[in-house]
Amino acid sequence: MDEEKKWEDRTNADFNTGDFSPCLEWLELQGLRQRVKNVSQQLDAVFHKIIAEHEQRKGRCSAEEEDEERHKDLVDVLVDTEITLKNKKAILMDMFVDGVETTATTSEWIMSELVANPHVMKRLQEEIDFAARKNEKIKLSNIATMDYLHCVVKETFRLHPISPLLIPHESMESCIVEGPHHHYSIPKKTRIVINDWAIGRDPSVWEDPLEFRPERFVGKYFDITIDPDLRIVPFRTGRRVFPSVSMAIANIEIALVHLVNYFNWRSKEELDMNESFGSTIP
Structure with missing residues (x-):
């Protein structure tokens, strides 16, 4: 495993220079902030797709199927709630x-x-x-x-x-x-x-x-x-x-x-x- 791969596999418990020396945080010496942002964007896209697929499936269901209370999973329940899309993604996270x-x-x-x-x-x-x-x-x-x-x-x-x-x-x-x-x-x-x-x-x-x-x-x-x-x-x-x-x-x-x-x-x-x-x- 090369050094780049080791770096990418580190956990969210990484040592962060900015946590211990706030005056250096703006320099972003380790690139942690950008890595976190990249992962966040990828996860957001995945959750958005999952929720969208369930919303489309709900729209195709007939009233008869709704009456029979077909088996619903967690995302189906979230889709039926009035909370915002952002909160739905947070719950899935x-x-x-x-x-x-x-x-x-x-x-x-x-x-x-x-x-x-x-x-x-x-x-x-x-x-x-x-x-x-x-x-x-x-x-x-x-x-x-x-x-x-x-x-x-x-x-x-x-x-x-x-x-x-x-x-x-x-x-x-x-x-x-x-x-x-x-x-x-x-x-x-x-x-x-x-x-x-x-x-x-x-x-x-x-x-x-x-x-x-x-x-x-x-x-x-x-x-x-x-x-x-x-x-x-x-x-x-x-x-x-x-x-x-x-x-x-x-x-x-x-x-x-x-x-x-x-x-x-x-x-x-x-x-x-x-x-x-x-x-x-x-």
Whole structure:
């Protein structure tokens, strides 16, 4: 791979000179701004074409077909809404582009932890055998009953959050945050970065926080999307919660069930579980 290809394959976590030396930002020394603009234009063209195709298909549908409520996909639903074209494209960006790399990374962490903890994999396989009754094809209804599967996914989100520092927020009003040992006064319009990686490994909240133990969630109701105590917030929370939470979790669980059900996984040597720094941590 030549140097030019390496440069093009770098992630959105690239070091940017302008971030650390604002006086040099106007020079655009690394060409990052132009690269981002080029990618943005390409994505915009793709989303515009997808939405246009669905609008044309909707126009060709007869009233009879509409009455029968033909199967609609996500874009069909967006086309029927009154939001602007720009917002429709933004939602598609969130649902698909943001979810591809993060879903793949989370799946790799789950499989790595299962290989490193064979007893967890064995228990998960036993649950799959019981829930699916050794059916040749596993159904979504089977997956919905797999409690231990859900615990494995939650534990992975706790120990290996998709985005360790989440998306930056900004305080809308001045506020005071009080804790057992600290007292903070946060002015209005302050940029706030939430360390989800540290929250999931806090020993005051989690017992043996560095151990991969899905059992900690067994028999407990714990919704990672709306946890009132904010012990795990991999998809953010409140009004800026990740819009495709359900789709992301479903994709991960479906892939995981099939990988574990049809194959036995092992490693001849100890896995390297070190993390790589970035906007996500593969």
